[in-house]
Amino acid sequence: MTMNKRASEKTVRFTLYILCVLLIASAGCIQPAQETGTMNLQLDVFPNPVYMGETTSLTATLENNAKKTYRNIKIEVFDPGQFGAINCPSLSKRELKPFGVADLTCSFRAPMIDKERVVYLGVSASFDSSLNAVQPVEIISEEEKKRREMTGKMESKPRIYSYEDESISLTIEFSENLPIVARPTEQYVYFTIKNKGDGLAKINSFRVSGLPMQCDIPNEFEPIKDEFQKIACKLSPRNVNYLSVYNIIVNIDYTYEITRTIPVTIRK
Structure with missing residues (x-):
C-alpha cells in the first residue's frame, strides 16, 4: 500500500512538472539560449504576460564563453515593439573577459489595447x-x-x-x-x-x-x-x-x- 502511494505521488509530481514546463514554454518568459560561436545572448521578460498599462522588465544577458577577450561591448534595444520605454539606456563596456557576463535591464509600459496580442522586443549586442x-x-x-x-x-x-x-x-x-x-x-x-x-x-x-x-x-x-x-x-x-x-x-x-x-x- 505504501509503495503504491509513493508511486502515485511520483506520478503527480511528474505531471505537475510537465504542466509547468508547458506553461513556461507557452508564455515565452525565457527565450532559449542561442549562440553565435561562443557569445551567447539570452533575453528574459518578467512579468510575461503583462496587462495593458502596466510595466514589465526586460533583461538581456550577454555571456562570453570563449577563452578570449572581446572589446567595445554594446547592448541595446533596437525594436521596442509597441511598448513605451520608461527606462532603457544602452549598455557599453570597454571589454568582456573570458567567461564574463554583461547585463542590460529595461522597463517598458504595455500599451492600451482592444484585445490580447503578442508583440516582440528586439535586442542587439555588438563587439569587436x-x-x-x-x-x-x-x-x-x-x-x-x-x-x-x-x-x-x-x-x-x-x-x-x-x-x-x-x-x-x-x-x-x-x-x-x-x-x-x-x-x-x-x-x-x-x-x-x-x-x-x-x-x-x-x-x-x-x-x-x-x-x-x-x-x-x-x-x-x-x-x-x-x-x-x-x-x-x-x-x-x-x-x-x-x-x-x-x-x-x-x-x-x-x-x-x-x-x-x-x-x-x-x-x-
Whole structure:
C-alpha cells in the first residue's frame, strides 16, 4: 500500500512538472539560449504576460564563453515593439573577459489595447574582435626545384589553408601548390573572409605582411551573403638563390553584431 502511494505521488509530481514546463514554454518568459560561436545572448521578460498599462522588465544577458577577450561591448534595444520605454539606456563596456557576463535591464509600459496580442522586443549586442593568422611559405629557386626532383625530395604541399575563430573564417589560397618556385611568371595568393556565425560581420581593417607582395585591398568590405570580396595579392619574391622561408602574417579587425527577439503577450 505504501509503495503504491509513493508511486502515485511520483506520478503527480511528474505531471505537475510537465504542466509547468508547458506553461513556461507557452508564455515565452525565457527565450532559449542561442549562440553565435561562443557569445551567447539570452533575453528574459518578467512579468510575461503583462496587462495593458502596466510595466514589465526586460533583461538581456550577454555571456562570453570563449577563452578570449572581446572589446567595445554594446547592448541595446533596437525594436521596442509597441511598448513605451520608461527606462532603457544602452549598455557599453570597454571589454568582456573570458567567461564574463554583461547585463542590460529595461522597463517598458504595455500599451492600451482592444484585445490580447503578442508583440516582440528586439535586442542587439555588438563587439569587436580580431582574427590573426600566420602562414609559413617556402620559396625556392628553379635550380633548387630541379635538384629536389632529381634526388626525389621534391614534396608538394597544399595550396589552400584555412583559419577561423568563433565568428569569421579566413581562407588563404595560393595560385600553385607550395613550395612556390621563383620564376618570371606571375604568381598570386588570395584571401577570402567569410561570416561563419548567425550575426552580421563588419570588417574594419585587413593587414597582411611578411612576404613581398602587391595587394588590392578594398577600402570597404561588402559581403555577398556570407562571403566578402576576395583579396588578390601578386607575389614578388626577391633574390632567391636557393630557398627562402617567409611567414605571411594576416591581421583582421572586425565588429560582430547579433540580434535576438522575444515575444511578449499583452492582455486587456
